[in-house]
Amino acid sequence: MSHKITVRQLIHQLQTVDPDLPAYLAINPDWPYAHYIGRLVEVPGPNGAVYLAENGQEGVLPPTVRTELGWAAV
Numbered sequence: 428m429s430h431k432i433t434v435r436q437l438i439h440q441l442q443t444v445d446p447d448l449p450a451y452l453a454i455n456p457d458w459p460y461a462h463y464i465g466r467l468v469e470v471p472g473p474n475g476a477v478y479l480a481e482n483g484q485e486g487v488l489p490p491t492v493r494t495e496l497g498w499a500a501v
Contacts, residue, residue: 434477452481453488456498461485 432440441450451461465482469475493499 451485452479453492453496454481456493456496459488459493459498461488461492 450464452464453459454462462484463482465480468478468480470478488496488498
C-alpha cells in the first residue's frame with residue numbers, strides 16, 4: 428500500500444466493511460494499541476490534506492489484527 432492515500436481511496440476501503448462497526452487507528456507496531464479517532468481537520472488548497480486526530484487508547488490490538496498488519500505479537 429502506498430504511503431499516501433486519498434480521501435476517495437479511504438472512503439472506498441471503508442465502504443467494503445460493516446458501517447456499524449467501531450473504527451480505530453492502529454499506529455505503532457512497537458506499541459500495538461487501538462486508538463480512538465478524534466477530530467478531522469481539512470487543510471484546503473493545492474497542497475491541502477485531511478488529518479485524523481488520535482483521541483486516546485482503547486486497549487491492546489487483538490492478535491488477529493497484529494497478524495493481519497504484519498506486526499509481531501507482543
